[in-house]
Amino acid sequence: DRYVYRFGGGVSDGGKGDRNLLGGKGANLAEMASIGLPVPPGFTISTAMCTRYYEEGEVFPQSLRDEVAQGLAHIEQVTGKAFGDPANPLLVSVRSGARVSMPGMMDTVLNLGLNDETVEGLARGSGDERFAWDSYRRFIQMYADVVLELDHGAFEEALEIAKEDNGFTLDTELSAADLKALVAEYKALVEAEWGKPFPQDVHDQLWGAVGAVFGSWQSERAKVYRRLNDIPAGWGTAVNIQAMVFGNMGETSATGVAFTRDPSKGDRAYYGEFLINAQGEDVVAGIRTPQYLTKTAREDAGAKAASMEEAMPEVYGELAAVFDRLENHYRDMQDIEFTVEKAKLWMLQTRSGKRTAKAALKIAVDMANEGLITHRQAIARVDPAALDQLLHPTLDPSAPRDVIAKGLPASPGAASGATVFDADTAERWAADGKAVILVRTETSPEDIHGMHAARGILTARGGMTSHAAVVARGMGRPCVSGAGSISISAKDKILRVGGREVREGDIVTIDGATGEVMAGAVATVQPELAGDFGTLMVWADEVRRLKVRANAETPADCRTAREFGAEGVGLCRTEHMFFDAARITAVRQMILASDEKGRRAALDKLLPEQRSDFAEIFEVMAGLPVTVRLLDPPLHEFLPHEEAEFAEVATAAGVDIDTLKRRAAELHEFNPMLGHRGCRLGVTYPEIYEMQARAIFEAALDVAEKSGEPPIPEVMIPLVGTKRELDLMKAVVDKAAEAVFTERGKRVEYLVGTMIELPRAALKAGEIAETGEFFSFGTNDLTQTTLGVSRDDASRFLGAYVEQGIYAKDPFVSLDVEGVGELVEMAVERGRATRPDIKLGICGEHGGDPASIAFCEKVGLDYVSASPYRVPIARLAAAQAAL
Ligand code: PEP
Ligand code: MG
Numbered sequence: 001d002r003y004v005y006r007f008g009g010g011v012s013d014g015g016k017g018d019r020n021l022l023g024g025k026g027a028n029l030a031e032m033a034s035i036g037l038p039v040p041p042g043f044t045i046s047t048a049m050c051t052r053y054y055e056e057g058e059v060f061p062q063s064l065r066d067e068v069a070q071g072l073a074h075i076e077q078v079t080g081k082a083f084g085d086p087a088n089p090l091l092v093s094v095r096s097g098a099r100v101s102m103p104g105m106m107d108t109v110l111n112l113g114l115n116d117e118t119v120e121g122l123a124r125g126s127g128d129e130r131f132a133w134d135s136y137r138r139f140i141q142m143y144a145d146v147v148l149e150l151d152h153g154a155f156e157e158a159l160e161i162a163k164e165d166n167g168f169t170l171d172t173e174l175s176a177a178d179l180k181a182l183v184a185e186y187k188a189l190v191e192a193e194w195g196k197p198f199p200q201d202v203h204d205q206l207w208g209a210v211g212a213v214f215g216s217w218q219s220e221r222a223k224v225y226r227r228l229n230d231i232p233a234g235w236g237t238a239v240n241i242q243a244m245v246f247g248n249m250g251e252t253s254a255t256g257v258a259f260t261r262d263p264s265k266g267d268r269a270y271y272g273e274f275l276i277n278a279q280g281e282d283v284v285a286g287i288r289t290p291q292y293l294t295k296t297a298r299e300d301a302g303a304k305a306a307s308m309e310e311a312m313p314e315v316y317g318e319l320a321a322v323f324d325r326l327e328n329h330y331r332d333m334q335d336i337e338f339t340v341e342k343a344k345l346w347m348l349q350t351r352s353g354k355r356t357a358k359a360a361l362k363i364a365v366d367m368a369n370e371g372l373i374t375h376r377q378a379i380a381r382v383d384p385a386a387l388d389q390l391l392h393p394t395l396d397p398s399a400p401r402d403v404i405a406k407g408l409p410a411s412p413g414a415a416s417g418a419t420v421f422d423a424d425t426a427e428r429w430a431a432d433g434k435a436v437i438l439v440r441t442e443t444s445p446e447d448i449h450g451m452h453a454a455r456g457i458l459t460a461r462g463g464m465t466s467h468a469a470v471v472a473r474g475m476g477r478p479c480v481s482g483a484g485s486i487s488i489s490a491k492d493k494i495l496r497v498g499g500r501e502v503r504e505g506d507i508v509t510i511d512g513a514t515g516e517v518m519a520g521a522v523a524t525v526q527p528e529l530a531g532d533f534g535t536l537m538v539w540a541d542e543v544r545r546l547k548v549r550a551n552a553e554t555p556a557d558c559r560t561a562r563e564f565g566a567e568g569v570g571l572c573r574t575e576h577m578f579f580d581a582a583r584i585t586a587v588r589q590m591i592l593a594s595d596e597k598g599r600r601a602a603l604d605k606l607l608p609e610q611r612s613d614f615a616e617i618f619e620v621m622a623g624l625p626v627t628v629r630l631l632d633p634p635l636h637e638f639l640p641h642e643e644a645e646f647a648e649v650a651t652a653a654g655v656d657i658d659t660l661k662r663r664a665a666e667l668h669e670f671n672p673m674l675g676h677r678g679c680r681l682g683v684t685y686p687e688i689y690e691m692q693a694r695a696i697f698e699a700a701l702d703v704a705e706k707s708g709e710p711p712i713p714e715v716m717i718p719l720v721g722t723k724r725e726l727d728l729m730k731a732v733v734d735k736a737a738e739a740v741f742t743e744r745g746k747r748v749e750y751l752v753g754t755m756i757e758l759p760r761a762a763l764k765a766g767e768i769a770e771t772g773e774f775f776s777f778g779t780n781d782l783t784q785t786t787l788g789v790s791r792d793d794a795s796r797f798l799g800a801y802v803e804q805g806i807y808a809k810d811p812f813v814s815l816d817v818e819g820v821g822e823l824v825e826m827a828v829e830r831g832r833a834t835r836p837d838i839k840l841g842i843c844g845e846h847g848g849d850p851a852s853i854a855f856c857e858k859v860g861l862d863y864v865s866a867s868p869y870r871v872p873i874a875r876l877a878a879a880q881a882a883l
Pocket of ligand 2: 757778780781
């Protein structure tokens, strides 16, 4: 088997299609080399080696050693330098590179190949002694941290002391002699802490670094990141070994990171940061404040330090040409790392750039309009789940704001919450249901769980490409970074700014679109649904086959759903209408009535209320189907508890309190979810369904008369397990319909159907379809009853189930396609066999989940129904499923 793939110097053993084998970084380095871009020569050890390394107990096979020797020979041949050669030493970088980028999660070692002898060679060869010793100093520090896993605090302290002793503030002020002394100190530190001298053999250095990169795949932070991002542990990481190029060789050298378009807003403008006379990690680490790439960006920010466009116009021109080349080649926005060594441009990385939902949308629509991609590709480019970010409110521009600081608009969206100063507290408070804003001087990979738990992130330091900014954008969390005027004491849990203090628990608001930080909570407004969003939705609608409806039971929700493009109501849960404070007494009277007469008295009070509820909904949904589900009450939720509540019901019903209490006790159930609910209620008390059916048809006729556009009611019977149940309930509904039509002398079209939410219903779907004119899969209950897992109690143990891979995802969020899905498929098949034109939909929570929607497309349902805010997500997911 082959594990080493070369690139650079006119050779490319791989290309962009080899991402699984070479990792994203390795595949793209090979690709860039193959299209003639300037890439320092190197080679990639494949991800397959990582997997084998772990399988064989963390050892390297001899064959790999031979292949690596050949890889090094390739680099030596292209550069004309030799690894470990004191006269003309080759230095390499060693970097990780998984299939998907995991920013800040994995390890990197730079300047590898330096030792006490080669450092002299580097000094002679470069004619810059200071540079050589600074490189050696950096190398020891990085190697000690990443490979030897020594405490990096001691090294930083030694550096600080060296500067202090000389009265310096910047690293760059240290002379060659200072750095030489520092190297001696570093080596002593390594020996003291590690127990062995710093490795002088460059091959030992290399294998140590390769082992560390593979080791970083199993680090705690990498595991957390994989869990949060659904990345399988079996993928492994590749290792990229590449000739070093130096951005720290004086004023004509530089290093930077860039995006070919604005990753936050999506604007078509080069976007990035660079530092003159610096090495890669200086930009990301946020130690020095980076300079802007373009003159426009610098001017917009009111910054003084020259942009790259101004400071190095020629190299900038080359870089801009590379950006265009890459966008045209990859047909996507690219995230790039580059280094300029003595006015020569080198590309170190390109990848498809992470972006906010807003930017993803704009870039997809723009690129389609520019002809770079097709409409279908544009549809595929936008993650439906990420649309969530855009569909939620932003700060009301007219609301008063108490702005206390301003930072960079690192990730858009607005968030208010209680201030917390560490990731653990963020996680704890969020678990208690609190909205929190995580405030840090700067974030590191160790903060990732807190960032995930927080509504928003605020940092005092770091640029647009800082860890906080990149991770927040990836997670869709609003983020303001680099708010330089604030000072944070994490220890005392105080944020200070301009004489004011914010303490732990104080509410702050951040606006990730403007960078503003405000004291207190600020009012919000609804999102803008036109523009790029509207355009992409139109394209999605042209492609999708599945219809999208909404689960809604108030006129306001129905209106939102229609604005979001819902094509009907897929589930109107009538029991939600019964919770209303104004009617709860009548509802309780109905439930607690000891006979039909008592129930009818209560139902007479409820009828006009239901009728007007339905009329309002039908008006909003004019011309569209509305699925009204008859009462499916968890009875216990309606029973009175307080003395006063019993008293109220007693007065309304004209019975004494004790009788009522006895009746309430009789109604107590041990397992209400499997108790007297769904159509079981209609079977025992048909007058309830009769009243509801009457309300539906009266309202439908009222609306038809008023607007001329009749709704299309679909009356749905819940929790059916047998055909006979449905027969009985359909008869009740049909009888009520006929009665109303006769009274009014007019008719409306309607359907009667059932939910499929019990395994028995799925099994007997063929028979049930003889009566049912439509099926709507109630996958909440179907999941509960198929898995035998209580919807209401699952959260206590499901986390452990997902962690241990028993279920890939929470089956109440994303459909258990293998198990529950098989029942759905069976019911679809059997239902269609009986009634070929049977209407099929889904109305469980899964109707708004992209992966479940893909399944619904596969089995050929007619529609999905989701909560109003998820309707656009469902439209896009349905389009992607149809691509
Ligand atoms: C279901 O069970 O999937 C459903 C939609 O009904 P409910 O959630 O109201 O039980
Ligand atoms: Mg249900």
